[in-house]
């Protein structure tokens with residue numbers, strides 16, 4: 001084992017928390033800095049889907065599976081609720097069924113544990129699925145759902161029990177190892193890991209400016225808790241999602257589906273809409289999302305996007321309580337080619353950020369990898 005070091009982590013989102021966890025588990029002395037009085041970035045605004053099935057075959061899928069393993073250890077140790085209910089991708093068109101059947105055939109050879117279910121078997125798996133027009137679905141038991149607001153607010157206390165010192169309301173404004181400076185304090189650390197989400201301006205702005213990183217805005221909605229303990233079962237996705245997750249790019253049948261969606265649903269193309277559905281710990285249903293790319297995020301949400309999401313959801317989802325109780329948007333950072341961004345702007349400093357739409361899935365795996373790369 002390497003000698004214990006002083007490790008500072010900047011950012012209390014899932015990536016920062018995962019790095020703090022990995023470093024503390026290796027016996028290092030860890031201090032975590034979060035600028036807000038609580039984290040309020042992408043990590044509390046998402047579906048909470050730990051979703052290996054979305055990752056491309058090979059390295060990233062393996063990383064997602066390893067991340068999932070660590071998630072399970074953490075959730076159990078921290079006594080946090082989660083839903084180990086898997087995922088269902090639904091097919092209502094011939095081309096959607098063709099992609100999912102092709103994936104069910106070739107995916108298992110690349111390590112995806114999944115199978116095609118006919119419409120009746122899907123109905124037996126989920127009371128939430130609209131049976132009219134359903135052709136079948138792809139079932140995978142691997143996916144988990146965590147409650148993002150709950151886990152991000154409770155993980156710091158769990159980390160503190162592992163010896164991590166967590167400072168909230170503490171924006172880091174300068175890092176010159178060994179010095180880490182906040183507005184009011186100076187700390188010393190041997191290694192600093194910067195997980196500042198989509199804040200490209202505060203620390204190392206030149207590195208960020210040269211990185212090619214961009215921002216993506218997503219609109220989201222949530223119902224009230226569903227009545228009578230109603231359960232969603234597996235988290236749901238449908239045909240539009242197959243355009244987004246790289247895993248499905250191994251399917252030769254995907255081109256036809258893409259073309260139909262582009263022809264029939266130009267407004268869904270324009271706003272990058274697909275529909276995912278998950279359930280929080282208190283039983284509410286989270287629905288989204290859209291994708292608007294660029295460095296400058298539009299602060300005004302578009303009613304049209306919400307309407308398109310709800311219209312699409314109604315084609316495959318049946319809920320006892322479909323009203324919308326909350327609307328919000330989230331922003332994540334992403335790299336145009338890499339699955340996440342790493343840089344070493346100074347000796348002893350590592351930036352790790354921009355896991356795009358897969359940060360909940362990948363963070364614990366990425367953090368473990370960072371420790372190996374930093375020889376910690």
Ligand SMILES: Cc1cc2nc3c(=O)[nH]c(=O)nc-3n(C[C@H](O)[C@H](O)[C@H](O)COP(=O)(O)OP(=O)(O)OC[C@H]3O[C@@H](n4cnc5c(N)ncnc54)[C@H](O)[C@@H]3O)c2cc1C
Nearest residue numbers: 011013015035041042043046049172197330358359360361
């Ligand atoms: C709407 C939406 C839905 C998504 N759904 C999923 C999903 O279901 N599954 C999945 O795998 N991924 C999902 N993602 C992606 C995932 O949420 C992100 O990849 C992930 O949360 C990024 O985590 P992060 O820690 O890098 O960033 P953030 O959560 O944004 O955290 C960064 C933190 O750093 C802090 N910070 C920044 N600068 C400083 C500083 N100088 N000093 C101190 N603190 C600082 C910020 O205050 C912030 O709290 C979704 C994202 C969005 C937006």
